[in-house]
Structures are given as structure tokens and as C-alpha cells.
Amino acid sequence: MKLLARRRAVNAAMTVVTGLAVVVALVPLALLLWLVVSKGAAGLSWTFFTHLPTPVGEPGGGVGNALLGTLYLVGLACLVGLPLGVGAGVFLAERGDGRFGSAIRFTAEVLSGVPSIVVGIVAYGLVVVPMRRFSALAGGVALGLLMVPTLARTTEELVRLVPGSLREASLALGVPQWKTSLRIVLRTALGGIVTAVLLAIARAAGETAPLLFTALNNQYWNFAPDQPTASLTVQIYNYAISPYADWHQKAWTAALVLLLLVGALNLTARFLTRSGLPREQR
Amino acid sequence: MDALSASPHRPRNLGDRLWGAGLVALGGAVAVVAGVIVLALGRLTTPLVGRVHLLEFIKGQDWDPVASSFGALPFIYGTLVTSLLAIAVALPISVGLAIFMVEIAPGRLRPVVSFLIETLAAIPSVVYGLWGLFVLVPWLRESVEPALAGAFGFLPLFQGPQIGLGFLAAGLILAVMILPTIASVTIEVLKTVPVTLREAALVLGATRWEAIRLAVLPHARAGMLGATLLGLGRALGETMAVTMVIGNTPEIRTSLFATGYTLPAVIANEFAEATSGEHVAALAGLALVLFGLSILLNAVARLLVQAVKAATGSVG
Known part of the structure; x- marks a missing residue:
């Protein structure tokens, strides 16, 4: 009986240990979120969203150009990344069961692990070298290429959630395959595809490394695709590694703005998956 | 018809x-x-190509772009040390978390914890770096490193000046960042273990932990190795957070308190300012090394996870 008592004690101890692992894993999250919110909120003001950055010591100023730059870069990235990523995802879901499909799926999975800074160098080689200057376009291409593999896999998963019975019902009525795919399967999966796109956009908006030597940075407003462009993430980085307390404060506030942006995209995506799927799948 | x-x-x-x-x-x-x-x-x-021999590039210890001397070893060393440290810290926590989530946690707790883990994965790298630089580094400098030096100071790993920045800071911040990857893949893998295995162990009188240790974990081992390699792949390529806390000195040091450099960090710091064609080429060469490593790790990891899933598919 002593043995049984010991075995039970080990069982209880391991239950506690694994439970503690959950707590330990979540402590940094709590600390980080609390700190960003408490430190960042101090610098929030209307001018922070609308004004250009000011030099050290000058009061006021904001990250308006960087915020707009992030949106601009993500927009350019979508032009490159969405057709390729969503298209490849639809291919994987609709025709991806053969050998070619498996090879493409595997390639996408492996590519999704390629470090973002490597993709930045690729965009440098593709856009910056021929154009001989850093540009918003190069940043957009970097973020767009980065989107493709993950977007393809998420799109596939969400399109595959459409019940086979819907497709069969349509085919049984004599509707051709392509019409069934477009008007039945993809229309049903639209909510899922939008979710996948939002998640990809959220990821792209938080990227810094591939922008350092593609979009570079800019102290002013920029709308030209062939000029360097500021972004929220690069701005946070520059403020953080500067030696000025004033700029550190701005880094925290900009980080809060970035977290709110990324968080809003992620929450919208979650909400859409829950409400956008056909009823059987809820 | x-x-x-x-x-x-x-x-x-x-x-x-x-x-x-x-x-x-x-x-x-x-x-x-x-x-x-x-x-x-x-x-x-x-x-x-032709000017620098591949082996010399990888084995070279001297990185001096002005003198056209390009040795990648300090960066490869820094990348490996920080990534392995991150795995050593994140793996036990992730596995514990995954076991708790799949085997122990009540049903209502699961979606909450998985939402929080997803949030951890969604936080941009530069925000981790900001937090690391202004919170983690001072904490290491003032509390953790003196304590470690006091307790294990006889080991060369914990000697030297305690400045906060360095391998230890980079490894810990990487651990936080790769934890969601390892945990979520491990959870996926544990879920594929057939319920009959657990039932068989329990019906023989095993306690819950014994069922996990004897029936569930052996079945999931290959998949957990895959999860670890995926985490390692992520740690190797992580750029911003590491760049901000590792100190950025191209030196090979034994002490975890020392500053170092990693492959992605040197690319991030020097690429935009690289003027000579050779410097750009050397940095692109580092990127190629990084690309090769991450492709290799990810391919092996995915194959392992796939194999586990396929094997379970035919059993259960």
C-alpha cells in the first residue's frame, strides 16, 4: 500500500508541475501586455496619430507617417501576396490531393519557416538592386512574398471546412465543376478566406526585419511607391535603440498602437471564423 | 449522366x-x-564566389568588412548558443503545458489557454525586443546574473561582467517567442494519440501520470521531436528581439553573460549600410547559410509530424 501511496503522490505532483508550466508560459504574456499598456498609454494623444516625428527634445510630434506607411506597405504586400497565397490555397483545397498537390503543400510548409530577414534580402535583390534605391515597393514585395506560404495553408484549411455534401448536391444537379467551385464552395468559404487574409495582414503589419533594407525609413509623409517609407515597426526599433528617454516613451506608445492594430485584426479574424462558417461546422 | x-x-x-x-x-x-x-x-x-572559399567563410572567426575579412563562425556560434538555450528553457515548459492541456485540463479551460498562447504567438518581434531591452535586461543584470554567478560561478558559463545584454538575454527572449510554436505542435501531436492506448493503461491500474508517461508520451515522441525542430527553426531566424538584446559583438565567448552576435542580427545591422559589393555578398552569404539551415530543419520537422499523423490515422 505504501507503493500505491507513492504512485498517487507522483501523480498529484506531476499534475501540479504541468499546471505550473501553463502558469510559467503565460507570465511573460501578462507582464508584457501590462507593461506596454501602462507605459504606452502615457504618450497617447491625438497628435501622436496625426503628426510627423519631431527631433529629440522637441515636445509633441507623433508617428502619423509611420502608421500610414505600415498601412501603405501592407496594401502593397496584399497586391503581391493575396492572389498568390489565396490562389495556391484554393488549389490545395480543390485539387491538392495528388502528388503535385502534396509537393506544393510541403513546399509551402517548409517556406513558412524561412526567416523573414532572408525574404527581405530576396526583395532587396529583386527590387532594390534594379531600381538602385530603397522603396515602399521593395518593402511591399518582401511582405507579400512572406505572406504566400502561410496564407496558402490557412486558406486551404478553411476552404476544406466546406461540407462535401454541398459540392455533391451541386454536381448532382448537373452544375459544372468550375461553377460548383466558384459559386458554391468558394462562396461558402468566403468568411474563412477573409479570416486567412486578415491573419496574414496582421502578421505582415508586425514585421520589422524585412523592412530594414527594403522600405528603409522616412521622416516625412510618403505616397510614392519608389521612395523609402516609414513603418510603425521600424520606427519602434529606431526609437528603442536610441539613447533618449523621450524617444523610449514614444517607442512604448508606438508599440501599444501596433499591438492594438494587430490585436484588432486577429480578433476580427476569430469573430469571422466563428460566424462565417456553414452551420454544420460551428 | x-x-x-x-x-x-x-x-x-x-x-x-x-x-x-x-x-x-x-x-x-x-x-x-x-x-x-x-x-x-x-x-x-x-x-x-571564387574570392572566398566556402569552408573559410564558415570557419573564419574574423569579421571585418573594412578589411574585406569575412568569417561567419562568430555568428553561427551565437545563433546556435542562443537557439539551444531557448530550446532548453522552452521545451520542458511547452511539453508540460501541452500535457496539461490535452490530458488534464477541464474542457472549459482549454479554449482560454489556447487563445492566450495564440496571442503570445501574434505579438510582433520588435515588441518583444522592446520589452527585452527595457525589462528583461535590467532584471537579468540586477537580480538573475548575480544570483547565477553566486550559485554556479565556478562554471565558465556563468563568469565575467554582468551587464544584462548577451547570450542569456537573447536565449530567454527566444524561449518566450518559440514557446507557442512548440506547445501548439505538441498539443496537436498528443491529440493524435489513440484514446484506446490511454484506456488500456488506465484499466491496468495505472495512475493518470503513469498512463501519460508509459502510453501517451512514447507514442508522441517523434512528433515532439518535430515540434522541437520547428521551434529551433524559428529561433534560428528570429531577428529583431535578438538584435536588441544580444549586444552585437562578433566574438566567440563561453560565458552566457557575454555579448555576442547572431546571423540574422548582423544582417539586420549591416545590410542597409553595406557599401562594398563584397560586404553585401558576404551578408547575403550569411542569409544563404540561414536559409539552408531553416529549410533543413523545417523539412525534417514536417516529415516527422506528418509521419506521426499518418501512423495514427491507420491505427485509430
């Missing part, structure tokens, strides 16, 4: 044929992206 005879892989009318071809072309785009990455990296590296 026609609809019945048409198989999904043999489109019969023009629209179907076009749609099929269009889809295949879109799928092929992924392969094109892969090709473009390899070609672009290769082309940027060419100025170095």
Missing part, C-alpha cells in the same frame, strides 16, 4: 479545363516563390 462519369480529376468541358489549369498554375506559384528565393540569394552571393 455525364456528371456521374466525370471524375474530379478529369474535367470534361472547356470551363472545367480552364479552371483546372488556372488552379494548377496558382499552386505552381508557390514553387515559383521558392525558386525566386534561391535565385535571388544566389545572385547576390556571386561576387564572393
Whole structure:
């Protein structure tokens, strides 16, 4: 009986240990979120969203150009990344069961692990070298290429959630395959595809490394695709590694703005998956 | 009648044929992206080919762009040390968390914890770096490093000046960042273990922990190795957070308190300012090394996870 008592004690101890692992894993999250919110909120003001950055010591100023730059870069990235990523995802879901499909799926999975800074160098080689200057376009291409593999896999998963019975019902009525795919399967999966796109956009908006030597940075407003462009993430980085307390404060506030942006995209995506799927799948 | 005879892989009318071809072309785009990455990296590296021997590049310890001396070893060393440290910290926590989530946690707790883990994964790298620089580094400098030096100071790992920045800071911040990857893949893998295995162990009188240790974990071992390699792949390529806390000195030091450098960090710091063609080529060469490492790790990891899933598919 002593043995049984010991075995039970080990069982209880391991239950506690694994439970503690959950707590330990979540402590940094709590600390980080609390700190960003408490430190960042101090610098929030209307001018922070609308004004250009000011030099050290000058009061006021904001990250308006960087915020707009992030949106601009993500927009350019979508032009490159969405057709390729969503298209490849639809291919994987609709025709991806053969050998070619498996090879493409595997390639996408492996590519999704390629470090973002490597993709930045690729965009440098593709856009910056021929154009001989850093540009918003190069940043957009970097973020767009980065989107493709993950977007393809998420799109596939969400399109595959459409019940086979819907497709069969349509085919049984004599509707051709392509019409069934477009008007039945993809229309049903639209909510899922939008979710996948939002998640990809959220990821792209938080990227810094591939922008350092593609979009570079800019102290002013920029709308030209062939000029360097500021972004929220690069701005946070520059403020953080500067030696000025004033700029550190701005880094925290900009980080809060970035977290709110990324968080809003992620929450919208979650909400859409829950409400956008056909009823059987809820 | 026609609809019945048409198989999904043999489109019969023009629209179907076009749609099929269009889809295949879109799928092929992924392969094109892969090709473009390899070609672009290769082309940027060419100025170095013939001038610097590959082995010398990888084994060289001296990195001095002004003197055209390019040795990658300090960066490879820093990348490996920080990544392995991150795995050593994150793996036990992730596995514990995954076991708790799959085997122990009440049903209502699961969606909450998985939402929080997803949040951890969604936080941008530069925000981790900001937090690391202003919170983690001072904490290490003032509390953790003196304590470690006091307790284990006889080991060369914990000697030298305690400045906060360095391998230890980079490894810990990486651990936080790769934890969601390892945990979520491990959870996925544990879920594929057939319930009959657990039941068999429990019915023989095993306690819950014994069932986990004797029936569940051995079955999931290959998948957990895959999860670890995926985490390692992520740690190798992580750039911003590491750049901000590692100190950025191209030196090989034994002490975890010492500052160092990693492959992604040196690319991030020097690429935009690299003026000579050779410097750009050397940095692109580092990127190629990084690319090769991450492709290798990810391919092996995915194959392991796939194999586990396929094996379970036929059993249960």
C-alpha cells in the first residue's frame, strides 16, 4: 500500500508541475501586455496619430507617417501576396490531393519557416538592386512574398471546412465543376478566406526585419511607391535603440498602437471564423 | 449522366479545363516563390564566389568588412548558443503545458489557454525586443546574473561582467517567442494519440501520470521531436528581439553573460549600410547559410509530424 501511496503522490505532483508550466508560459504574456499598456498609454494623444516625428527634445510630434506607411506597405504586400497565397490555397483545397498537390503543400510548409530577414534580402535583390534605391515597393514585395506560404495553408484549411455534401448536391444537379467551385464552395468559404487574409495582414503589419533594407525609413509623409517609407515597426526599433528617454516613451506608445492594430485584426479574424462558417461546422 | 462519369480529376468541358489549369498554375506559384528565393540569394552571393572559399567563410572567426575579412563562425556560434538555450528553457515548459492541456485540463479551460498562447504567438518581434531591452535586461543584470554567478560561478558559463545584454538575454527572449510554436505542435501531436492506448493503461491500474508517461508520451515522441525542430527553426531566424538584446559583438565567448552576435542580427545591422559589393555578398552569404539551415530543419520537422499523423490515422 505504501507503493500505491507513492504512485498517487507522483501523480498529484506531476499534475501540479504541468499546471505550473501553463502558469510559467503565460507570465511573460501578462507582464508584457501590462507593461506596454501602462507605459504606452502615457504618450497617447491625438497628435501622436496625426503628426510627423519631431527631433529629440522637441515636445509633441507623433508617428502619423509611420502608421500610414505600415498601412501603405501592407496594401502593397496584399497586391503581391493575396492572389498568390489565396490562389495556391484554393488549389490545395480543390485539387491538392495528388502528388503535385502534396509537393506544393510541403513546399509551402517548409517556406513558412524561412526567416523573414532572408525574404527581405530576396526583395532587396529583386527590387532594390534594379531600381538602385530603397522603396515602399521593395518593402511591399518582401511582405507579400512572406505572406504566400502561410496564407496558402490557412486558406486551404478553411476552404476544406466546406461540407462535401454541398459540392455533391451541386454536381448532382448537373452544375459544372468550375461553377460548383466558384459559386458554391468558394462562396461558402468566403468568411474563412477573409479570416486567412486578415491573419496574414496582421502578421505582415508586425514585421520589422524585412523592412530594414527594403522600405528603409522616412521622416516625412510618403505616397510614392519608389521612395523609402516609414513603418510603425521600424520606427519602434529606431526609437528603442536610441539613447533618449523621450524617444523610449514614444517607442512604448508606438508599440501599444501596433499591438492594438494587430490585436484588432486577429480578433476580427476569430469573430469571422466563428460566424462565417456553414452551420454544420460551428 | 455525364456528371456521374466525370471524375474530379478529369474535367470534361472547356470551363472545367480552364479552371483546372488556372488552379494548377496558382499552386505552381508557390514553387515559383521558392525558386525566386534561391535565385535571388544566389545572385547576390556571386561576387564572393571564387574570392572566398566556402569552408573559410564558415570557419573564419574574423569579421571585418573594412578589411574585406569575412568569417561567419562568430555568428553561427551565437545563433546556435542562443537557439539551444531557448530550446532548453522552452521545451520542458511547452511539453508540460501541452500535457496539461490535452490530458488534464477541464474542457472549459482549454479554449482560454489556447487563445492566450495564440496571442503570445501574434505579438510582433520588435515588441518583444522592446520589452527585452527595457525589462528583461535590467532584471537579468540586477537580480538573475548575480544570483547565477553566486550559485554556479565556478562554471565558465556563468563568469565575467554582468551587464544584462548577451547570450542569456537573447536565449530567454527566444524561449518566450518559440514557446507557442512548440506547445501548439505538441498539443496537436498528443491529440493524435489513440484514446484506446490511454484506456488500456488506465484499466491496468495505472495512475493518470503513469498512463501519460508509459502510453501517451512514447507514442508522441517523434512528433515532439518535430515540434522541437520547428521551434529551433524559428529561433534560428528570429531577428529583431535578438538584435536588441544580444549586444552585437562578433566574438566567440563561453560565458552566457557575454555579448555576442547572431546571423540574422548582423544582417539586420549591416545590410542597409553595406557599401562594398563584397560586404553585401558576404551578408547575403550569411542569409544563404540561414536559409539552408531553416529549410533543413523545417523539412525534417514536417516529415516527422506528418509521419506521426499518418501512423495514427491507420491505427485509430
